[in-house]
Amino acid sequence: VTDKLGLAIEGIYKTIKFPEVWKPSLYMYLSLALSIRNHEGKFYWYTNPNAGPAFSNEFVGIIYAIGATTSILGVLIYHRTLKDYPFRAILFLV
Numbered sequence: 001v002t003d004k005l006g007l008a009i010e011g012i013y014k015t016i017k018f019p020e021v022w023k024p025s026l027y028m029y030l031s032l033a034l035s036i037r038n039h040e041g042k043f044y045w046y047t048n049p050n051a052g053p054a055f056s057n058e059f060v061g062i063i064y065a066i067g068a069t070t071s072i073l074g075v076l077i078y079h080r081t082l083k084d085y086p087f088r089a090i091l092f093l094v
Contacts (some may be wrong), residue, residue, distance in 0.1 A: 045052040
């Protein structure tokens with residue numbers, strides 16, 4: 001078991017040394033670590049009867065669920081029909 005673990009760690013180390021691997025990994029880590037999260041503040045504003053529109057908690061949850069569902073639908077549409085088109089043609093189609 002320790003031999004297999006040692007081989008796996010060695011393989012990971014060799015893979016991480018490639019710039020094609022560590023540069024995108026570093027970018028993804030930094031972009032997630034340094035991004036500002038304002039989800040809680042927006043939720044408070046959405047449900048605040050004095051300063052915001054005073055939506056119910058359930059309504060805000062439904063809106064977030066619809067957004068997540070349409071995001072998944074967009075990914076499926078892209079992978080089924082649009083992946084063979086160049087991005088420039090897709091962007092200027094709109």
